[in-house]
Amino acid sequence: MAALCRVRHRWKRTNCIQLLTRNLTGTFDYDLVVIGGGSGGLACSKEAAQLGQKVAVLDYVEPSVKGTKWGIGGTCVNVGCIPKKLMHQAALLGTALKDAQKYGWQIPGPISHDWSTMAEAVQNHVRSLNWGHRVQLQDKEVKYLNVKGSLLDEHTVKGLTRTGKEIMLTAKNIVIATGGRPKYPTHIPGAVEHGITSDDIFWLKESPGKT
Known part of the structure; x- marks a missing residue:
């Protein structure tokens, strides 16, 4: 355990030194880092890449209260416009x-x-x-990272993977x-136990009944 702690501290110290060096020299990993892979984030990242910028997109979806999770594309693609229109049709x-x-x-x-x-369709x-x-991101040479991003400073983003691994990006x-x-x-009372939101309604395996 002590050895593991030393490795973690050494890793954090190394990262801090690298970040400080980058900030002092004005060099960064990316020209642009976008936190969020929904309609706005994707449009922004692809447009920037077309203009010659080096871009990364961080997208991570916290499971809903009822455990539903989904892929890149944001609300519209996964739990909004698209599934709603398909079910309406x-x-x-x-x-x-x-x-x-x-x-x-x-x-x-x-x-x-x-x-x-x-539902399967x-x-x-x-x-x-x-x-x-x-x-599309790959074609535009935009780096896609399935990590949860948070700001450390005006040029640094910390990414956290599903397994708890931390990565640092500067932009x-x-x-x-x-x-x-x-x-x-x-x-x-009872709202969470008996209610349902758009995060889950489109992913129900069985009909909710007469509505």
Whole structure:
């Protein structure tokens, strides 16, 4: 244990020396570091890369209260616009099928809906967009890091991996584009236990029932 502590202290001391040297010499790891991989962060990072800047994007999603987590792309791609529109379209299709019979369309058998099939289709589409964003970053030569970023000073970002490993990045400029998350009204009894937010509703494995 003592040896491990010495290694950690040596690692932190080395990093501090490197950061101090970079700040004194004016040299940085990146021209731009973006904290947040949502619509704003991705657009910012790709535009900067197109203008010749060396860019890194840090994106990390804390699991929701109910344990849901997702990939790069932010709220819109994962728990907002995209899954909402897909589920809305699924609902419209059901109504259209029922109305179609009134206008001569012959539909054999009763019309039924399988939630799990729809949920899988929605999640597969979302994952394809996650992958697409990573490919776009790679094509633009933007470094993608799945780490939780925090500011140490005006030019330094500390990244924390899922395993607890720390990395240090320095940049001439830093953009914070972390977006927002829904919050439960914890002062209301039963809100957390019985409520659900947009972070989880689109990832339900079973139908929530009649709404």
